[in-house]
Amino acid sequence: MGNENISILCYTDDAVLIAENEDDLQRLLHICKLVVDDQTIQQEMTFKYLGIELCGFGDVESEVRQQVNKAMRTAGCLNDTIWNNKHLRTETKARIYKAAIRPIMTYTAETRPDTTKTKRLLETCEMKVLRKIAGKTLLDRERSDNIRKMCGVEEVNEWILRRKHEWNAHKDRMDHERIARDKSPTGKRSIVRPRKRWSDNLTTN
Template sequence: MTISTQKTKCMTTLKTPLRCKLEVDGNIIQQKMKFKYLGIELSGCGDVEEEVRAQTVRATRVAVCLSDTVWRNKNIKVKTKARIYKAVVRPTMTYTAETRPDTARTRQLLETTEMRVLRRIAGKTLFDREKSENIRRTCGVENINEWVLGRKREWNDHISRMDEERMVRIARDRSPLGRRSLGRPRKQ
């Protein structure tokens, strides 16, 4: 197998940017701080909030496209609209949610976007002062963060069933070799 040095890129994963020189057959591999891979923008510093925000924007765009034809249609039942939401909008919002870390901000972004769509489905506005739980119960949709947590458990069980030689299982189960030095880690 030959490696194309023009197409290959490298990235370091540290909190602070670090330049490294990677060379293959005398050609230097270009280093990127972030790049798109399988539709997701990977960041070297591990910041997921920006990607979750981009996903919620994409999901909102999809929901807005469905607004006039589906959400406002009085002839379609609320349960049917909720099924369309689960099949179209939710997967756009939660792509790769099984493997990324959750923060309070990312959970809030997901829940806010979900409730914006569910209110549209139920025909309610914020001025109606209807609780989110009541709207979820009307639509028959569980909280998106609980749903993501369930997907994470399923993914973890899936990895547990894999052979012990698989790279994904090795990366999850093993810890780095060696010992950390005492004290606070150095800045450089």
């Protein structure tokens, strides 16, 4: 990250070892003095940590799809008790969506790059929930903007972009020694169409 080579992340109850190949990983294992019955440790390209799946090849779409599925499962559990409850106001249901559903599908969204596909996934998930809140279906042919106004909910991608600007301003206030302040990626970008960078979302939107 920037000019710093991070190979070990230590937390309260566990540690994450980061290496580009198996040999480097084995060296880190010896440094950390980890022994697993003299057996070869299989190198994993993906693993779940704090509810999200981290991968070595930066598959953001897969990460967003998993979070969207989790949000839809949670929203489905609230169909009878919340969304279809005629004794709750639309404003109350919208506040429950903002507090319980939107954080699931937008977790870490302010620090990851967005693509057209990830934006579509998030928008589709949000509108499925908001239509239930407003008591509308696709057969009603009601515009998404009108449903958002009925619920008083900001469009999810615009909300994420605002969070990114807030995170960018927060980084600018950090000391220069902080690793998170360095925005410059390492390595070279491929000759073909490169993947989206986090900073691209701040300049193109």
